[in-house]
Amino acid sequence: MLVIKDLHVSVVGKEILKGLNLTILAGEVHAIMGPNGAGKSTLANVIAGRGGYEITSGSVTYKNKDLLAMLPEERAWAGVFLAFQYPVEIPGVNNTYLLKAGVNAKRKQQDLDALDAIDFMKIVKEKAKLVELDPSFLSRSVNEGFSGGEKKRNEIFQMAVLEPSLALLDETDSGLDIDALRVVAKGVNKLRGEDRAIMMVTHYQRLLDYIEPDFVHVLANGKILKTGDKSLALELEERGYDWVKAEALGSEKSV
Amino acid sequence: MSVAAIRRRAFDLFKETGLPSTRHEDWKYTDISRIQHVLSIDSSSTAPIDNHASIINSTAIADLDAYKAVLVDGVFDDAHSNLPEDVTVLSLAAFLNDMGGQAPDDIQRLFEVRGDEPLFNGLLALNSAKASDGVLLCVANNTVLEKPLYIQHISTQTNFIRHAILMGKQAEAEVIEHYVGVSEEKALSSLSSNVILKQGARLQHIRIQQESNQQTHIARVEVKQLQDSSYTLHAVELGCALSRVDVVVALAEQGATCALNGLFVLGGRQHVDHHTRIDHIAPHCTSRENYRTVLDGRSRAVFNGKVVVHKGAVKTDSAQSNGNLLLSKHAEIDTKPELEIYNDDVKCAHGATVGQLDEQQLFYLRSRGISAVAAQELLTFAFADEVLTSMSNQQVRAYIEGIAFAKLPHGAELDGLLG
Numbered sequence: 098m099l100v101i102k103d104l105h106v107s108v109v110g111k112e113i114l115k116g117l118n119l120t121i122l123a124g125e126v127h128a129i130m131g132p133n134g135a136g137k138s139t140l141a142n143v144i145a146g147r148g149g150y151e152i153t154s155g156s157v158t159y160k161n162k163d164l165l166a167m168l169p170e171e172r173a174w175a176g177v178f179l180a181f182q183y184p185v186e187i188p189g190v191n192n193t194y195l196l197k198a199g200v201n202a203k204r205k206q207q208d209l210d211a212l213d214a215i216d217f218m219k220i221v222k223e224k225a226k227l228v229e230l231d232p233s234f235l236s237r238s239v240n241e242g243f244s245g246g247e248k249k250r251n252e253i254f255q256m257a258v259l260e261p262s263l264a265l266l267d268e269t270d271s272g273l274d275i276d277a278l279r280v281v282a283k284g285v286n287k288l289r290g291e292d293r294a295i296m297m298v299t300h301y302q303r304l305l306d307y308i309e310p311d312f313v314h315v316l317a318n319g320k321i322l323k324t325g326d327k328s329l330a331l332e333l334e335e336r337g338y339d340w341v342k343a344e345a346l347g348s349e350k351s352v
Numbered sequence: 353m354s355v356a357a358i359r360r361r362a363f364d365l366f367k368e369t370g371l372p373s374t375r376h377e378d379w380k381y382t383d384i385s386r387i388q389h390v391l392s393i394d395s396s397s398t399a400p401i402d403n404h405a406s407i408i409n410s411t412a413i414a415d416l417d418a419y420k421a422v423l424v425d426g427v428f429d430d431a432h433s434n435l436p437e438d439v440t441v442l443s444l445a446a447f448l449n450d451m452g453g454q455a456p457d458d459i460q461r462l463f464e465v466r467g468d469e470p471l472f473n474g475l476l477a478l479n480s481a482k483a484s485d486g487v488l489l490c491v492a493n494n495t496v497l498e499k500p501l502y503i504q505h506i507s508t509q510t511n512f513i514r515h516a517i518l519m520g521k522q523a524e525a526e527v528i529e530h531y532v533g534v535s536e537e538k539a540l541s542s543l544s545s546n547v548i549l550k551q552g553a554r555l556q557h558i559r560i561q562q563e564s565n566q567q568t569h570i571a572r573v574e575v576k577q578l579q580d581s582s583y584t585l586h587a588v589e590l591g592c593a594l595s596r597v598d599v600v601v602a603l604a605e606q607g608a609t610c611a612l613n614g615l616f617v618l619g620g621r622q623h624v625d626h627h628t629r630i631d632h633i634a635p636h637c638t639s640r641e642n643y644r645t646v647l648d649g650r651s652r653a654v655f656n657g658k659v660v661v662h663k664g665a666v667k668t669d670s671a672q673s674n675g676n677l678l679l680s681k682h683a684e685i686d687t688k689p690e691l692e693i694y695n696d697d698v699k700c701a702h703g704a705t706v707g708q709l710d711e712q713q714l715f716y717l718r719s720r721g722i723s724a725v726a727a728q729e730l731l732t733f734a735f736a737d738e739v740l741t742s743m744s745n746q747q748v749r750a751y752i753e754g755i756a757f758a759k760l761p762h763g764a765e766l767d768g769l770l771g
């Protein structure tokens with residue numbers, strides 16, 4: 098589904114990703130962990146097509162297409178979705194209209210007829226129920242005046258409506274209370290499937306109790322330094338990241 | 353003194369003063385030399401009446417449930433008007449005619465122009481001298497005008513109009529002034545509206561300037577508010593090559609509230625200048641200002657918001673905000689708040705922003721599958737529409753949205769997107 102090879106990315110002249118490799122197959126769930134400022138959001142943003150990053154070398158292939166050559170909206174149409182670490186407020190733009198426009202733009206690309214208002218509202222209501230989003234949020238401006246947790250829940254709601262094939266969740270669990278975490282996990286697990294993949298950035302092992310990952314990666318020093326299974330997250334929780342860096346340094350030296 | 357004498361004096365004042373020039377501080381950014389032709393207007397000419405039934409129909413806000421007054425080139429068109437029976441709405445010219453020039457003091461005062469009043473300029477004197485007609489709306493005490501009064505102005509040539517709105521105690525009304533021009537010449541529409549709100553009166557006032565792109569629109573709205581009265585203005589600027597509007601509000605008695613809202617959506621070489629002045633004279637009055645501009649092409653906007661808090665006006669609550677969106681690097685905005693405060697016990701806030709669209713918002717929308725162009729339009733529209741959220745008349749709001757929408761560079765992209 099997603100193949101990243103030797104990816105180098107700089108932000109305002111500073112290299113953040115320094116030769117990152119990552120392959121995510123359809124049906125898999127990957128967790129990305131790593132210290133603050135390591136470049137986890139950078140990675141998710143680059144995949145989704147956010148501007149302001151300089152990609153100096155490497156490739157990102159999605160469903161055998163060169164993702165880096167595509168516009169952000171083309172990536173969305175192709176099934177890429179980013180749940181933002183910090184969802185932005187957009188006063189005056191209605192939450193539901195935005196989704197309707199997004200869904201129908203995608204359908205247009207697939208040569209499908211636009212959903213009419215009734216069919217669309219049916220989907221929206223069903224998904225809102227799934228993530229236990231109060232219907233009053235549907236008619237509000239995108240994220241405007243939402244609490245931190247409500248914004249995150251709204252991201253998962255949007256994901257549920259747009260049904261992406263590749264979902265990138267950037268710290269969706271941060272700032273959520275226990276109940277919200279459970280609900281968000283329910284939304285994500287519902288999306289899991291043979292032909293979908295999920296990459297989730299998190300700082301907390303706890304999320305992985307709810308959404309079981311196939312792989313856990315440590316992103317540090319601009320690369321995936323270590324990959325393991327769920328138990329790696331437990332180990333990180335106990336020991337922090339320094340030992341991973343030291344281990345990586347050791348193996349580099351021994352080469 | 354007769355009305356005619358007052359107007360002759362006004363004409364003398366105009367002859368003395370002439371047109372404002374850019375050397376004049378209040379006119380520094382706005383050059384009106386394009387309307388030099390008005391200098392050669394003599395004191396006796398009147399605008400010829402020309403009736404354009406089809407233009408009246410095609411330019412009106414469709415299906416508006418309202419009373420209607422139509423003015424064509426500054427002359428009341430009775431045949432196309434539909435006025436209420438129980439509330440006084442008259443053609444000013446007809447009224448003066450009936451009175452044989454000896455109008456009551458209230459009406460005489462409407463024509464008085466003094467060289468030392470706030471934002472005075474020669475055109476104001478010329479308007480007093482030349483105004484051929486206008487609407488005189490008098491809502492009696494404790495009376496509610498059941499439907500909005502829709503005043504449709506059609507201009508094909510230079511015209512001068514003077515409106516008067518007199519709201520009695522606890523009276524309520526909504527007035528929509530709609531200016532449509534069909535002239536390809538550099539015609540001037542000169543307007544002056546005098547509004548008086550007595551105790552507890554409430555007026556919703558909407559001005560939609562949508563004249564043709566060769567025309568010039570110069571207007572003054574003067575409002576005097578008595579105790580606990582409430583005045584809300586939405587001034588929408590869409591048309592004309594050049595438009596200048598001065599809004600002068602006097603909060604003369606306790607508890608009066610005014611809200612001035614402005615929206616300019618401009619492109620090409622359009623130039624729009626609004627100067628507002630709010631005088632907080634009495635204590636416990638509230639004023640709000642919210643002006644937004646969307647500027648494309650080589651358009652230019654000027655916003656000058658002056659608030660004067662007089663000595664006795666304690667507990668004044670005043671806030672002003674001005675947001676400007678520049679869609680083109682050739683567009684220009686000059687914005688200036690001016691606060692003059694002569695007592696300590698006041699709350700005054702103001703803020704102006706000038707900017708482009710927010711990159712984070714744009715990316716957010718695109719990441720949800722909205723094309724770049726549509727995302728830009730959507731954000732631009734949302735920015736502009738914020739000013740209209742305080743408009744209670746949803747029909748008029750939808751009309752303005754439709755016109756403003758079509759003016760955006762890629763408005764069509766958004767069709768249906770807003771549902």
Ligand SMILES: Nc1ncnc2c1ncn2[C@@H]1O[C@H](COP(=O)(O)OP(=O)(O)OP(=O)(O)O)[C@@H](O)[C@H]1O
Nearest residue numbers: 108109113131132133134135136137138139140149
């Ligand atoms: N626009 C920018 N300008 C300057 N520096 C930036 C910019 N964007 C990112 N960076 C820097 O790039 C580095 C990586 O940032 P990124 O947000 O990807 O980290 P992260 O791994 O997601 O961290 P966290 O766990 O705190 O969310 C940081 O040092 C950050 O300061």
Ligand SMILES: [Mg+2]
Nearest residue numbers: 137138139182
């Ligand atoms: Mg991050």
